[in-house]
Amino acid sequence: MIPHVDVAVVGAGVTGLAAAWAAEQKGATVAVVEAGANCGGSIQSQHIDGFLVERGASSMTGSAALMRVLGQLGLRDEVVVPPTNASRRFIVRNSKLCPLPSSPLGLLTTPALTWRGKMRALREPWVAQSQVSPEFESVAAL
Structure with a gap:
């Protein structure tokens, strides 16, 4: 039997994961359904021959709102700033x-x-x- 959920999110790309997180922050029970083998949608990282290869978007603006959300998710220390x-x-x-x-x-x-x-x-x-x-x-x- 499938348990009751308040919100079903189709797709575990960045937008789907953000929507699921936002709904959960408001107290909703959330289920995320993804057709692919990995979360992240078109954004994937691979190490190939010693190089980091980013598939999909590879940059973002470091707005205060984004940094606040990354902090709430415990991901702020994961932000990689390109070397000068x-x-x-x-x-x-x-x-x-x-x-x-x-x-x-x-x-x-x-x-x-x-x-x-x-x-x-x-x-x-x-x-x-x-x-x-x-x-x-x-x-x-x-």
Whole structure:
């Protein structure tokens, strides 16, 4: 028999795990269902030939709110700040290593991003943060 839960979260990616944690913080009984073998969704880390390879997003802004949540989760000490001498960063695109641009002009000429990706990156400073409702929406309400 399946036990009663207040909230069922489909997907154990970062968003699903964050939603499950937030619901649990409010006292809900939560079940997380994931189709894959690992949590993290598209974000995975692998060590290959002595290098750390990040799949998915590999950076985030260190906002006070994020650091507060990481502290509540006991993960603040796990934050990895890139060394200052690591001035070049790379991604793999179409099976090729591409340096990430370090300037707005480099952003326009890099093979690391599609044209759509370049335009999205250029718009980023003007994109408003989405406002998430403080109330939980149930599947039944959909």
